[in-house]
Amino acid sequence: MTVQRRTFVAAAALAMAGITLPAFAAKPLVIGFSQVGAESEWRTANTVSIKDAAKKAGVTLKFADAQQRQENQVKAIRSFIAQKVDVIAFSPVVESGWDTVLREAKAAKIPVILTDRDVNVADKSLYVTLIGSDFVEEGRRAGRWLVDYAKKQPGKTLNIVELQGTVGSAPAIDRKAGFEEVIKGNPQLKMLRTQTAEFTRAKGKEVMEAFLKAHGKNINVLYAHNDDMAIGAIQAIEEAGLKPGKDIVIVSVDGVRGAFEAMMQGKLNVTVECNPLLGPLLMQTAKDVVAGKPVQKRLVVEERVFPAEVAAKEFPNRKY
Ligand code: AHR
Numbered sequence: 060m061t062v063q064r065r066t067f068v069a070a071a072a073l074a075m076a077g078i079t080l081p082a083f084a085a086k087p088l089v090i091g092f093s094q095v096g097a098e099s100e101w102r103t104a105n106t107v108s109i110k111d112a113a114k115k116a117g118v119t120l121k122f123a124d125a126q127q128r129q130e131n132q133v134k135a136i137r138s139f140i141a142q143k144v145d146v147i148a149f150s151p152v153v154e155s156g157w158d159t160v161l162r163e164a165k166a167a168k169i170p171v172i173l174t175d176r177d178v179n180v181a182d183k184s185l186y187v188t189l190i191g192s193d194f195v196e197e198g199r200r201a202g203r204w205l206v207d208y209a210k211k212q213p214g215k216t217l218n219i220v221e222l223q224g225t226v227g228s229a230p231a232i233d234r235k236a237g238f239e240e241v242i243k244g245n246p247q248l249k250m251l252r253t254q255t256a257e258f259t260r261a262k263g264k265e266v267m268e269a270f271l272k273a274h275g276k277n278i279n280v281l282y283a284h285n286d287d288m289a290i291g292a293i294q295a296i297e298e299a300g301l302k303p304g305k306d307i308v309i310v311s312v313d314g315v316r317g318a319f320e321a322m323m324q325g326k327l328n329v330t331v332e333c334n335p336l337l338g339p340l341l342m343q344t345a346k347d348v349v350a351g352k353p354v355q356k357r358l359v360v361e362e363r364v365f366p367a368e369v370a371a372k373e374f375p376n377r378k379y
Pocket of ligand 1: 099100230284
């Protein structure tokens, strides 16, 4: 008979005799989570998902907002180590510069789970797994949509401007690479300008204004690494007296509600989904890791592409 079975039989016998045992208060799992910040609609949905999932899973969550700064994340991770949490999870602002602090976590025997964004470390044993999207594929999907769009206007050259995410971050690096891979060598598609707008609406507007000042009506396409920058750019395009979605075709990434609203208004042409609802998978993975169960090194979430034509139909189903 197993220990659990013996305990159950003994407890059942005592219950029949009218004696109750004090309930075993299982110690809740403690996760220290360092979030990038609150730069976008996507990020807000990601934070809500993690906090809600922790509550539902009975996990004690120590949450720290890094306000887009790597040094804040390093400080938060060191503080989680000092507090001896069971698991450290974080979404890294940028890819490089993590070796030292992750070695400290390993020396303290605290497993590290990456969510959303990857790190660039030589020793992959410094983290258990990465849960999140395939950003290169998202960039390819954006590129493929544009290649198909260009095919419908044979002979026409399309000048592209690109709003990149945070410099050095995995989604900015990978979405750029995936997009370039697909449009490379296409005689119709020409990259005019590319610049970071840090994944925010305010910067998206500001950088798009500069693009418009320099190139005006020569811009045919905007590729934005996230919806927030696209939404900021839409404002700049309208203020310049042009029609977003028509005079300038807009391709962006995330699939947040704001993007669906813009598509329904005819101001955005397509959004490539990036799923922020990573909370439940993070909680389950953390429990598995602590229980010593094997975990895959990479857990990729399912995603789709939403062109403007399906926006009204899909909008009621959107969860973020
Ligand atoms: O890392 C995911 C990216 O970060 C999202 O695309 C963007 O909106 C966020 O800020």
